[in-house]
Amino acid sequence: MSAPKKVVLAYSGGLDTSIILKWLQTEYGCEVVTFTADLGQGEELEPARAKAEMMGASAIYIEDLREEFVRDFVFPMFRANALYEGLYLLGTSIARPLISKRLIEIAAETGADAVAHGATGKGNDQVRFELSAYALNPEIKVIAPWREWDLTSRTKLIDFAEKNQIPIAKDKRGEAPFSVDANLLHTSSEGKVLEDPAVEAPDYVYQRTVDPEKAPDTPEYVEVSFERGDAVAINGEALSPAALLTRLNEIGGRHGVGRLDLVEGRFVGMKSRGIYETPGGTILLEAHRGIEQITLDRGAAHLKDELMPRYSELIYNGFWFSPEREMLQALIDKSQEHVTGTVRLKLYKGSVRTVGRWSDHSLYSESHVTFEEDAGAYDQKDAQGFIKLNALRLRLIAMRKRRLGS
Template sequence: MAKQKCVLAYSGGLDTSVMIQWLIDTFDCEVIAVCGNLGQKDELEGLEEKALKTGAVKAYIEDLQEEYITDYIYPVLKAGAVYENKYLLGTSHGRPLIAKRMVEIARKEGATMVAHGATGKGNDQVRFELTFMALAPDLTIISPWKDDRWTLTSREECIEYAEAHNIPLTVSKEKIYSEDANIWHISHEGGELEDPGNEPLDTVYTKSTLLEEAPDTPEYVEIDFEKGVPVGIDGERMSSALALVEKLNNLGAKHAIGQIDIVENRLVGIKSRGVYETPGGTILYAAHQNLEELTLDRDTFHEKQKLALTYADLVYDGKWFTPLREAIDAFVDSTQESVTGKVRLKLYKGNIVPAGAWSKNSLYVDELASFDDVELYDQKDAGGFIRCFGLPMKVEGMRHRKEL
């Protein structure tokens, strides 16, 4: 009788490096390792060979970078979604794509199980499992960290297990950050960062320049958008979304753009401290908002800001494949019909300073914005408007005086 097959979300990092053999021993199954290439670069080197040597029967290294940017990052960018005012959701919107590809490979390989290495204290467990539930409710989900048969209860114990089984690692007991890197960002958690009273060490930053070492001369960049989607830099139309993000990453990293230190509220109820680097993404968010300020009317702009909070929660909470996210996307796409134009920004030592914005769809009218009387606006009309607008407050004030 053929063995069951399990598709494992494989990164080659600490947790998944020790899980292949554990899955084989625990479930007597064949393990198929799947790694989504979202732009983690050096981490992918030798990954297929490593997975096969540690027991996997197959290893898929899937290049998902372009799909990740166009179908996951850009919708979140257009929505203006930011979690708790700081986090640009760099890990959050990568997980549903990886999980979706795992389901596709599970169908192709005839697998009955899917597994991931996310811990029971984090957000990624939810993001993976909700995607599995939405796209393949018939598959059995294995989460070793929540399984009673999993006896490795700390990262230190996982390291000792790996060393005992000659599994090569890129972490050590001296530097034990939990990191997630992709084309959009890199996150750093653990180690001395677990104490919010500790300032991050300079060695934490690996994607961008230290603020003190950023150039002393500012640099300008111009970004072209079409219907809310970035398409060009400094007058040059980019060949792909990947090329555009990579170019902005290099520019932002040079000027220490996009470094944040946050104590965020995880979905599971735990506060977690993390350091994130999102150089190119931070530039794109600033540019996109500047263009929307020109092209969206007040009511639409304000309603979109409200929905951005909901959208950020949906993405953070792993609810990508939901009717509500799709419905908000439809609203956002409608608002982006007019968001075409160019934005200039000045980058200087971690700061992004607006330096101009232009759009054929601009709602900014010079003569209306001036202090001069113009045909379009009669200042005397404001008197009646204010009397009507403030009437409820006036009535409330009259009642209050009577009470006094």
């Protein structure tokens, strides 16, 4: 790869990406444009601007992408009830395609010929960033310093920072106890004190949720309203996508909802242990399943559940912009045409469960399922022929077994 002339760097303002900024300038002698996305991680982003200015970034982009993140990435994923390996709500995975999208757009705006990220060569994020980047611009150069440089230890990183007068937060001079990635959907903690999957995670790892044992002793009820598969209101109050997820995070967090201790299979082949907190997303998933129970036909619902693991794996592995994910999305979105109504949920000490649901689009018919008189809505005698036809092949198999003595 020829040396880049201008690079757009996904920049957090932390030590690692600050070192990358300087490394790009010294290694390639190129201009560096920084891009910092506000995805609801809860950190002050202006210090990132000041640090990028001090280090000579040729242009600085800091953008609030919370609404786009929830509306165009989180909500479409939740229409599918997506869970990776049956448990993980994909909080980190779903943020990467949006960051990549803006990196490519900013590269086009600034005339940059390359983009760079701070993901390591051991993780999933390098794959997600780069697959998305190439899908959006097949000619772009992608620089992954962690796969190129010789700064292979925390000590070497600190030495490089000190030599290049890069500010180092005091707590970064020692080994960090664990690494954290956060956005409006979740908080993810990995490494160090969490690396032994046999050892319970210490309490201080959890940042978004109270200990369920210390949560309120009184349950809280919340109502979530949907239109065509997307949540639009909480307790009757209409909210924007980001505001709605923020509110659900607050509600879920105080009840200890959404904690997950998971050993997952990374796309690159190894297993890793992570602690995830997804309070609002956990409520949203339960609520969405609750409204689908009465508005979605059985055949459509079961087909969605069959496809969900494949859809989730595509997102986890970085294929958001692939044709197969878009094809599955079209099918999922078609299924949501009548997923409109309201769900009442009960939150209590780490749990959230549906306790009521109603909709003008409901397929639930009380007259068909009642144990009382149904005024002719359902003729129970019809079931006899239905059962006999479905049993025919089973009876033929049983007769063969008897005939052959097997």
